[in-house]
Amino acid sequence: MKIRLATPEDASACNDFYNQYYTDKRTLDQWRWEFCSSLYKGPMAPFVMVEDGGCVVGTQAMIPVPMIDGQGTFWTAKSEETLVDPHYRGKHLFAQMYELLFDYAKQNDIRAIWGFTPAERAFKRVGFAVPGATSQLFRPFSGRSVKILSDRYFVRKKRVQWSALKTMAGSLAGAGLSLVSSALNLSQRIVERRILLNGLHLKTLTDPPEDISELSVSFVKQWGGTTIFRSADYLRWRIFANPHVSAVVRAVYMNNQLLGWIIYALDDDSMGYIVDLMAISDSVDGLSAVAVIKILLIDAVKRLQKAGAVGVRAWHINDHPFGRSAAQLMKRMGFFLIRKGYQVVVYPHLETIERQSLNFFDNWYITRLYTQGLLG
Template identity: 30%
Template sequence: MAITIRLLRDDEIQLANNFFNAIYQTNRPLVNFRWEFLEGPFGKAIYVVAIDDSVTDTIKIVGIQCAIPIELINGRGERVLTAKSEDTLVDPAYRGQKIFERMYDLLFEACRTAGIRYIWGFTPAKKAFERIGFAIPFATEQALLVLQPLAAYRYLKSLNEQNKTLDKIKILGLSYLSWFKGLKRLFGDHLTMTETPLSDKDRAFQRLYAGQDLFTLHETTAYLTWRLGHNPFGNHYRSYRSATGTFDALVNTRPNVGYIEQIFAPVKSPQHNGIRSLVDILHKQRVPLIRTFNFSSNDVLKAQGRQLSEAGFTYLKRGSYFVWKSLDDQERILPSQLLINRLFTQGNL
């Protein structure tokens, strides 16, 4: 059968979203598709589709893949256009026809034309991405601190309907272990924290990492409005800064869980004091547990991991893989230079 690989047309957006929902057996609303792929502050996503040309009475999509333009910035103010890989999916009935590889060939070409220098993302499919030239520089990690063991257990158990009895026992044990370890937060120093506007994040990064080669998301007002203000996943974001100005953080609450989304702080600062203060804030908001998204890919992120542990978090080295593809002859960014955090995801994790 003949398969055509091309860019998605505007009148096919509903078809692409329907394909995603059918394969994953989910119900992603079209408004979520538009938010994620069409309304981004650095341009709409480059969205590739595979079409089965043997079906003549309708347009039959059998594969999708896209890249969302995201600008990164370093401590010297240098900006680089990158893209986050998303919606990678091939109909199981069509596998074995190199559709995945062919879609990425077109995506790489379109990204180069658009001035995109790097493509990155998160996936459990390590080998598939390595085959098409992606590097796998590190894996994601996570940490959690439980404030209400039974409520945390019920929430964590609900994340996987396939959990067996032994799995549930392990989750219950983890919930109580994390709660017990988290009690150490009560005995350390805290920082005085003030809530700040969400629009201040770019300035905080530039101030705390001035002159450094670390790159993070370019959190312009347009980016934060899109990523935080218009995010459709039921998140509630708040920004906090210490009185000294050396600790700046973003947190997020949902009915059953809170997240520390992002921390900006120098490596040698007592981050655990600021983290304890964030835990106090989330505790007052009655969240049963707090989760974080972690990495050990540079000294700053390693320090954050250590200080989360010192503040009472239980550190888990379990997660997906971070993938990285360079389209840049100058190699301006290495993966180890990324000050990566949970905002690098699309916000529904």
């Protein structure tokens, strides 16, 4: 067997292995978008492949992700494409692939590797910490959304405890859901009046403004911790040029100052997803970031409902102050917090990472932003 870093010429073989493994139909263009469009140096993201007899039998990749904290920007990497042919399990291929990637990260100043997985034991064996797990915020518009959530995402994963969600469907489809919808409509009218009074402007972006990265700088100043550095180039790659999903980007401005945005998408089952959410306070007129979050959430939820969504899903990962504020608002809007999801893995162990902002996981603000699957 040969274990090596892949090149762009290996795209077809690596993508075929993925499609065979998952019985999927991912295109080469989609593979190249994921692994050959990175803003990082080199023609492609660090991607390890295992070959045996001319066939690919294992892959493990890292997608370089820029992040920002109070000290400035730096590089991390998202673990991706963790696949080993079932016939080759027990041969420690995962550990051997990560040996190459750990060396690459050290030589190229990648400060941390992070990801989400149901296979945390394998990651712990090679030195990853497991500081938490993803949770979900779920806002149903009908009982059908609960069935989709349960059948598609949880029964298939043998999490039978999720059958309790089906019990939720009847009550949500009745008076309880109507009351929440009425409250949301009232909140929308209040927000619309606030928009008129404060001179706010909501608009859909079809391309990121070149100065959009200033919002990430202001975000960490106001909220602390660290987050993905959302530069124009990064958003153009991950959102506007995404070949998998066409997402909607709604931004709020006051006096030509960008105060925040929300990114959302709709899948083939008519389930809505909040992909990203960012907001800061207005420095001149004193509009709070929490008010901006509320404006964006109500706008997205109502637009998704009008587009035919049966419900809306969002992430809640940790106790970062911004994520906590957004989650509290979502609960008041009828979202349910469901504490089930994938484990978060981080390498090296948090307390040994040189970048101080990374040492405590509640310092991290990570949204879907296409860091986990095609819709997140």
